[in-house]
Amino acid sequence: MREINKALQWAQSDLLTAKNVHVISHEKVTHTTYSIVYKINTENDVVYLKQVPRELFLEARILSFFGKQGFKHIPELIGQNDELNCFVMRSAGDQSLRQIFNGKIDINPLKQGIINYTKIQRRLEDKARQLLSLGAHDWQLNQFSEKYRELIEDERLLLNDGVTQDELKALHQLSPKCISLCEDLAQYQIPETLNHCDFHENNMLYDNQTGNINIIDWGEVAITHPFFSLCGFLWNVRHFYHVTESDSIYQALKLSCIKPWLDLYSEKILLDCLDIADKLNGVFAALAYAHLYKVTQYQDKSVAKEHHGAIAGCLRTFLRVH
Numbered sequence: 001m002r003e004i005n006k007a008l009q010w011a012q013s014d015l016l017t018a019k020n021v022h023v024i025s026h027e028k029v030t031h032t033t034y035s036i037v038y039k040i041n042t043e044n045d046v047v048y049l050k051q052v053p054r055e056l057f058l059e060a061r062i063l064s065f066f067g068k069q070g071f072k073h074i075p076e077l078i079g080q081n082d083e084l085n086c087f088v089m090r091s092a093g094d095q096s097l098r099q100i101f102n103g104k105i106d107i108n109p110l111k112q113g114i115i116n117y118t119k120i121q122r123r124l125e126d127k128a129r130q131l132l133s134l135g136a137h138d139w140q141l142n143q144f145s146e147k148y149r150e151l152i153e154d155e156r157l158l159l160n161d162g163v164t165q166d167e168l169k170a171l172h173q174l175s176p177k178c179i180s181l182c183e184d185l186a187q188y189q190i191p192e193t194l195n196h197c198d199f200h201e202n203n204m205l206y207d208n209q210t211g212n213i214n215i216i217d218w219g220e221v222a223i224t225h226p227f228f229s230l231c232g233f234l235w236n237v238r239h240f241y242h243v244t245e246s247d248s249i250y251q252a253l254k255l256s257c258i259k260p261w262l263d264l265y266s267e268k269i270l271l272d273c274l275d276i277a278d279k280l281n282g283v284f285a286a287l288a289y290a291h292l293y294k295v296t297q298y299q300d301k302s303v304a305k306e307h308h309g310a311i312a313g314c315l316r317t318f319l320r321v322h
Contacts, residue, residue, distance in 0.1 A: 007086040008038060011049040015079045015088055016042065033296045033306060047078060051086035052219060055295035058135045059219035060087035065134060069123065073116035073214045092214040093205025100206060105241045107249050111256045113204040113213040117196065118260040121226045125191040128223045136194065137222035139287060141186045144224065145179040148283050151290055162312040170319055177322055178283065185225055185276045188269070190261060195222045195229040197288040200236035220288055227277035228284040230257040235281060282318030286311050
C-alpha cells in the first residue's frame with residue numbers, strides 16, 4: 001500500500017481524465033492496514049479510490065461480476081488497476097445507516113437493506129463455482145467444521161489475540177458440537193451462496209437522490225450458508241442498539257431475514273435454521289477476522305494490532321451459547 005501516490009495518479013489522470021472527467025479535488029477518508037480510501041470530487045459526480053493489500057484485492061472482481069449480472073444496490077465499478085491493487089467506484093450513497101440512526105434504530109431502511117442484500121444472495125445460488133474462482137472463501141457446510149478445527153489449532157494466533165488456555169481447551173471440546181450443528185443446518189439443504197462477511201447497517205448507504213439503500217464493502221465474501229451473514233447483521237443490531245431478542249423490532253427483523261426463503265420452507269422451520277446458524281455465527285466471524293489478521297501481518301501495523309481481541313471475542317460468543 002506504499003503505492004498510494006501512484007494509485008492516485010492512475011485514478012485521476014489515467015482513468016478519470018482519460019474518460020473526460022474533470023477532477024476537482026480529493027481527500028483521504030479511510031486509512032487502515034487493510035484499505036486506503038480516497039474520495040475524489042469531480043465536476044459532476046463523486047467517486048472513490050480504494051487500495052488494499054494484494055491478498056485482499058477481491059472487491060473489484062466481485063463488483064465487476066455483479067455488474068455483469070445486472071445487480072442493483074451495489075457500487076458501480078468504474079475501473080481497476082491489478083498492478084496497484086486498487087479500483088475506482090462511483091459513490092453509492094451519502095451516509096451509512098449507522099450514521100443516520102445515531103443510536104436510534106429505524107426498522108424501515110434496515111428492512112430495505114435486507115431485501116436488497118438477500119435478492120443478491122438468492123440470485124447467486126447457482127454461481128458458487130464462479131465466485132470461488134474469483135477468490136471468495138470456501139466455507140461451505142461440508143467443510144465449515146474443518147475450517148473451525150484449523151482455526152483452533154493455530155494456538156499461537158489465538159493466544160496472541162487473548163484466548164486463554166482454558167478457553168482453548170473448551171474450544172477443542174466443542175469441535176463435535178460444531179460438526180453436529182453444521183449437519184443439523186445442512187439437512188435442510190438451503191442453497192449455499194455468497195455471504196458478505198461484514199454485513200451490517202454501517203455498510204448500508206442511503207442515497208439522498210434516489211432513496212435507495214446500497215450495500216458496500218464487498219472485499220471479504222464467502223460461499224456458505226446464507227443465514228451466517230444475516231446472523232451477523234442481527235448481532236450488530238443487538239450490540240449497537242441494545243435491542244433484545246424478545247423486542248418486537250428484533251423479531252420483525254428476523255422475519256425479514258428469512259422471508260426470501262419462504263418458497264422453500266415454513267416460517268417456523270426457517271426460524272429454526274436461523275437459530276442454528278446463530279449458534280455458529282461466532283465461528284463465521286472469527287474465520288473472517290483470522291483471514292484479515294494473516295494477510296496483513298507483514299504490515300508495520302497489522303489488523304491484529306488494530307483489532308486485537310476480535311477473534312477471541314468472536315470465539316467467546318461461540319463458547320457462551322454452548
